[in-house]
Amino acid sequence: MNDDPTPRLLHLTPPRAGVADDRRDRVHGAVRAEWLAASERHRERIVARRAAAAVAAALLATAAALLVAVRLRSIDSMTITGAPALASVERTEGRGTVTAGDAVAAGQWVQTGSADRVSLRLSDGTSARLDSNSRVRIRSQALIELSTGGVYIDSAGAPGGLEVQTPLGTARDVGTQFEVRVQDAALRVRVRSGSVELRHGSTAQTASAGTEVRIEGSRVASGPVPPYGADWDWVSAVAPPFAIEGRPLAAFLQHLAREQGWTLQYADAALAARAPAIVLHGSVEALTPREALDVALTSSGLGYRLESGRLLVFRP
Amino acid sequence: MSDLALARRLLAGDDAGFESFFADNFPKLYRFALARLDDEDAAEEVAQAALVAAIRKLHTYRGEAAMFTWLCAICRREILAWLERAGRGGAATVPLIEERPDVRAALDALAATSTGDPEDAAQRRELAHLVHVTLDHLPGRYGDALEWRYIEDLPVDEIARRLGLGYKATESLLSRARQAFRDGFALVGGAS
Numbered sequence: 001m002n003d004d005p006t007p008r009l010l011h012l013t014p015p016r017a018g019v020a021d022d023r024r025d026r027v028h029g030a031v032r033a034e035w036l037a038a039s040e041r042h043r044e045r046i047v048a049r050r051a052a053a054a055v056a057a058a059l060l061a062t063a064a065a066l067l068v069a070v071r072l073r074s075i076d077s078m079t080i081t082g083a084p085a086l087a088s089v090e091r092t093e094g095r096g097t098v099t100a101g102d103a104v105a106a107g108q109w110v111q112t113g114s115a116d117r118v119s120l121r122l123s124d125g126t127s128a129r130l131d132s133n134s135r136v137r138i139r140s141q142a143l144i145e146l147s148t149g150g151v152y153i154d155s156a157g158a159p160g161g162l163e164v165q166t167p168l169g170t171a172r173d174v175g176t177q178f179e180v181r182v183q184d185a186a187l188r189v190r191v192r193s194g195s196v197e198l199r200h201g202s203t204a205q206t207a208s209a210g211t212e213v214r215i216e217g218s219r220v221a222s223g224p225v226p227p228y229g230a231d232w233d234w235v236s237a238v239a240p241p242f243a244i245e246g247r248p249l250a251a252f253l254q255h256l257a258r259e260q261g262w263t264l265q266y267a268d269a270a271l272a273a274r275a276p277a278i279v280l281h282g283s284v285e286a287l288t289p290r291e292a293l294d295v296a297l298t299s300s301g302l303g304y305r306l307e308s309g310r311l312l313v314f315r316p
Numbered sequence: 317m318s319d320l321a322l323a324r325r326l327l328a329g330d331d332a333g334f335e336s337f338f339a340d341n342f343p344k345l346y347r348f349a350l351a352r353l354d355d356e357d358a359a360e361e362v363a364q365a366a367l368v369a370a371i372r373k374l375h376t377y378r379g380e381a382a383m384f385t386w387l388c389a390i391c392r393r394e395i396l397a398w399l400e401r402a403g404r405g406g407a408a409t410v411p412l413i414e415e416r417p418d419v420r421a422a423l424d425a426l427a428a429t430s431t432g433d434p435e436d437a438a439q440r441r442e443l444a445h446l447v448h449v450t451l452d453h454l455p456g457r458y459g460d461a462l463e464w465r466y467i468e469d470l471p472v473d474e475i476a477r478r479l480g481l482g483y484k485a486t487e488s489l490l491s492r493a494r495q496a497f498r499d500g501f502a503l504v505g506g507a508s
Binding site: 004006007009010011012013014015016017018019023024026027028030031032034035036038039040042043 | 326327328329334338342343346347350356360363364367368371372374375440443444447448451452459462463465466467468494497498
């Protein structure tokens with residue numbers, strides 16, 4: 001080591017130039033932000049590749065699956081939809097089970113277990129989705145009775161309002177998406193879009209989109225709730241499938257945005273005008289919403305950003 | 317960890333991997349730019365642009381060159397672009413010390429330096445720059461370890477603490493770092 005000139009040489013050398021903390025912090029912040037975005041893009045590329053493989057698999061899936069899908073589309077009245085779906089139903093002749101494709105008559109109670117969720121489609125097009133451990137009775141096209149658990153209503157396009165009656169109050173919609181939940185002697189209503197009229201005893205109030213109202217005994221509390229995020233995951237998990245084959249990209253994006261509570265925006269008017277002319281092929285039935293989005297946009301040569309519930313579609 | 321493994325960790329979103337990447341490379345890249353631009357603000361801007369560009373094309377990194385060498389190649393392009401924007405395009409053609417033909421003479425002087433102090437201040441600055449360039453191009457934390465030990469005169473146990481290593485492991489690392497420095501310093505001269 002005594003023959004090694006390195007230590008002596010280094011002793012004679014001044015230290016290397018340092019970097020001021022403020023410079024380091026500025027650059028660190030900028031590079032880190034780019035890295036986070038790049039990591040996300042990389043992850044999305046991987047997801048898209050996997051999802052594309054899943055689409056290929058879905059196209060090769062059994063004819064039985066296609067038959068189920070056809071059957072679901074053909075039923076139009078208080079029908080269990082979505083798959084897998086299983087619930088018990090109380091009929092006059094006794095208790096039984098219902099699954100995808102089965103009809104439920106007015107007046108019958110439908111109950112889900114701890115691992116089940118079902119989607120019901122009323123003949124006017126309203127979608128009613130029942131969370132696990134819930135119990136509802138379809139009294140009529142305009143009235144659903146909820147005794148416990150949670151139900152989500154999407155009445156877009158339906159001509160009349162729908163009431164959800166609970167032991168603790170009644171929620172009535174006018175063309176909206178909302179969730180009603182009865183749990184632990186409390187009633188909670190979350191409004192995703194539109195507005196809901198809420199009656200509790202002799203009082204009534206209106207809850208607008210992005211609002212949560214909670215009634216517990218005589219106490220009524222309200223506050224904001226985002227229309228997107230994990231709180232709504234159970235709703236999309238039980239949503240009826242959207243068949244993309246032959247459908248316009250714009251319709252799919254609109255459907256997805258509505259189901260996820262996102263606001264859909266196109267980067268420019270030309271792209272917004274072109275989206276309805278882009279026709280999709282294949283299937284996204286087995287995919288999560290984000291995977292389905294990746295597949296549809298990647299195959300259309302488009303990109304997207306999803307930030308704070310805003311879905312921006314653009315040309316890369 | 318190899319540079320390629322580090323790149324994969326970065327792509328996978330590994331936070332510790334990013335912090336290691338930034339801590340190892342930003343100061344060196346900043347100095348690389350500063351030596352060529354002689355302007356601290358410009359060096360910051362160029363080093364940032366190079367790192368951002370590198371992050372964007374990280375998926376193309378195959379590990380065929382050392383990570384810092386790859387970053388330097390990107391940084392050179394950013395420097396040229398900066399000089400063009402600043403109306404100093406001609407300056408880009410001026411070779412840097414380690415790229416000049418007379419670097420051999422400087423290296424010869426280096427040998428003399430190992431047995432006695434050079435009298436010429438300008439030559440000493442050139443030599444110091446060559447040492448810094450060599451330190452910056454050493455793999456891993458070798459450059460930092462050598463600077464701490466032989467320039468800042470830190471004790472081995474303090475270096476061990478900074479590196480998160482044991483005493484013996486740090487001594488071993490310093491030994492390997494000296495060898496790498498000797499080899500690297502010879503290469504810097506030979507490349508000219």
